[in-house]
Amino acid sequence: MLYGDNLKKYITFSLFILILLCACNKKDNNDFIKAKNKLNNMKSYSSLANITVYGNKGISEYKVKQYCVLTDKIRIETIEPSFLKGKITVYSDGKWKVFHPLINKTFYIDNLRNIDQIVYLGVIQRDLFVDKGAKYRLVKKDDKELIEITKDIPKESEYGKEAALYIEMDNYSPIVMEIIDSLQRVKVRVKYENFKYNEELDNSIFVLE
Numbered sequence: 001m002l003y004g005d006n007l008k009k010y011i012t013f014s015l016f017i018l019i020l021l022c023a024c025n026k027k028d029n030n031d032f033i034k035a036k037n038k039l040n041n042m043k044s045y046s047s048l049a050n051i052t053v054y055g056n057k058g059i060s061e062y063k064v065k066q067y068c069v070l071t072d073k074i075r076i077e078t079i080e081p082s083f084l085k086g087k088i089t090v091y092s093d094g095k096w097k098v099f100h101p102l103i104n105k106t107f108y109i110d111n112l113r114n115i116d117q118i119v120y121l122g123v124i125q126r127d128l129f130v131d132k133g134a135k136y137r138l139v140k141k142d143d144k145e146l147i148e149i150t151k152d153i154p155k156e157s158e159y160g161k162e163a164a165l166y167i168e169m170d171n172y173s174p175i176v177m178e179i180i181d182s183l184q185r186v187k188v189r190v191k192y193e194n195f196k197y198n199e200e201l202d203n204s205i206f207v208l209e
Helices: 003-042 116-122
Strands: 044-055 056-069 073-080 087-094 095-100 105-109 135-141 144-157 160-168 174-178 186-198
Touching: 003 135, 003 144, 003 160, 044 116, 073 116, 116 144, 116 174, 135 186, 144 174
Parallel strands: none
Antiparallel strands: 044 056, 044 186, 056 073, 073 087, 087 095, 095 105, 135 144, 144 160, 160 174, 174 186
């Protein structure tokens, strides 16, 4: 049992730990609120995106430049692989249009589902990560402390059942997005570089002749 000074020291130490934990939790919650507000106020963005798709027949890798005005305009310029360099995918006025350099033609395609946009284009689905069901926590990833936002994909697909977005602590910019299957395997990983929130984008870049 604890008596006298030892009891006082124990109580003081316990109170110190409790106050420290409360302070840390409050700071974490403040960071989560700021991150959510930053995403919620995202009207547009541009970014370089490195997309890795882990399929049943192997791994596919793409590098693209993204220009997005949420939620109705998208332009994706393919940089790699080399045989697809120059391919441009545009979404505007409710339609998808593609310029393919191999055939030097422009054509319309059927509407892509949200999951297809994530997998093939690496587009951030803002509404998914600010939904009331999204979970926020602090994690260590690649030796950095990041905010992780996870949310079940509304309609599970062959690619996965959960989406995870990792955001930097200093400026709340997305740096990685992952699609995870029911066995907790990463099926798609998108790494963002030079991410710019609310960039002024000219409407002309969303037009393909």
